[in-house]
Amino acid sequence: MVDTSVALGPVQLTSPLIAASGTVGSVVDFAGVGSLDAYGAAVAKSVSPDPWPGRPPPRLAPAGAGMLNGIGIQNPGIEAWAGDIGPRLGSVGLPVWGSAVGTSPEDFAVVAAGQEQAGVAAIEVNLSCPNLESGEMFALDPDSAAAVVSAVRSATTLPVGAKLSPNASSIVGVAAAVADAGADWAVLTNTVLGLAVDVETRRPALSGGVGGYSGVPIKPIAMRCVWEVTRALPGLPVVGCGGVTNGTDVVEYLLAGASAVALGTVHFAEPRAGRRIRRELERWCRRHHVTAVAELTGGARPW
Numbered sequence: 001m002v003d004t005s006v007a008l009g010p011v012q013l014t015s016p017l018i019a020a021s022g023t024v025g026s027v028v029d030f031a032g033v034g035s036l037d038a039y040g041a042a043v044a045k046s047v048s049p050d051p052w053p054g055r056p057p058p059r060l061a062p063a064g065a066g067m068l069n070g071i072g073i074q075n076p077g078i079e080a081w082a083g084d085i086g087p088r089l090g091s092v093g094l095p096v097w098g099s100a101v102g103t104s105p106e107d108f109a110v111v112a113a114g115q116e117q118a119g120v121a122a123i124e125v126n127l128s129c130p131n132l133e134s135g136e137m138f139a140l141d142p143d144s145a146a147a148v149v150s151a152v153r154s155a156t157t158l159p160v161g162a163k164l165s166p167n168a169s170s171i172v173g174v175a176a177a178v179a180d181a182g183a184d185w186a187v188l189t190n191t192v193l194g195l196a197v198d199v200e201t202r203r204p205a206l207s208g209g210v211g212g213y214s215g216v217p218i219k220p221i222a223m224r225c226v227w228e229v230t231r232a233l234p235g236l237p238v239v240g241c242g243g244v245t246n247g248t249d250v251v252e253y254l255l256a257g258a259s260a261v262a263l264g265t266v267h268f269a270e271p272r273a274g275r276r277i278r279r280e281l282e283r284w285c286r287r288h289h290v291t292a293v294a295e296l297t298g299g300a301r302p303w
């Protein structure tokens, strides 16, 4: 038997796998089609204080071996979300984390408080959205990112994870700032900014033009972020996220320094991927005489 439990700062997870925000709906609805028993936690789609309508179609486009999305974080707002999803969180059978977005630190705080009241087990702060004041993504600037985490930290007693962007010029600088502001862990990473053009219509493939690139091709980019942050800030636990499709991808992230690993785009082609990937991870561990997954974290050998 392989011990699959891991610690993520103050949080204990029975599995190192986490279902990534925006790829499993509200989690509650995903329970019917996915294999939630494979995960240690699942993150609901991001929610803002007021309803956000999202962008018009097309909002998803295949691009190379990955996928572009420009959903625009469509969501019903925290009040409707809490009324609809809150009462059903208990039926999911695993910890569900909320995900907060907004255009000011106060927005994030309002959502975090509402999600705590609704019964989530932790809050993920999605910093890949524009700060109304500067027009720039919170995740690109250490001070803006820290201001959001501080506001959320004051609004909730739950554990708080900060989800960062690989588009930041210094991922270590932003990670250090959110750690100082009270984040219990960092999620590395959200999508990579990208663009595709439809050569028949000569329009961008997404209605919003630039979107978020995800899936297999972004794995080395997110891995680099995990590597740099865990080496620079050994006290900050990290969730690796980007392009995971199999058990050895998970092993790679853990060896690079991650304590847990999130699965995203893989769910669109294979909603039950979590079960297969967990089986593959356990098989790898048995084959390599690893009795506890947690032993792998940061285990990459130096040259």
Ligand SMILES: Cc1cc2nc3c(=O)[nH]c(=O)nc-3n(C[C@H](O)[C@H](O)[C@H](O)COP(=O)(O)O)c2cc1C
Residues within 6 Å of the ligand: 020, 021, 022, 023, 045, 046, 067, 069, 071, 073, 099, 126, 163, 189, 190, 191, 213, 214, 215, 216, 218, 241, 242, 243, 244, 262, 263, 264, 265, 266
């Ligand atoms: C369609 C789609 C919607 C997403 N929505 C959210 C979201 O609401 N909040 C968030 O923090 N991340 C969101 N993400 C980002 C994923 O959680 C994940 O960080 C990213 O896709 C990289 O992982 P992957 O390559 O395994 O998909 C979304 C990704 C996709 C593909």
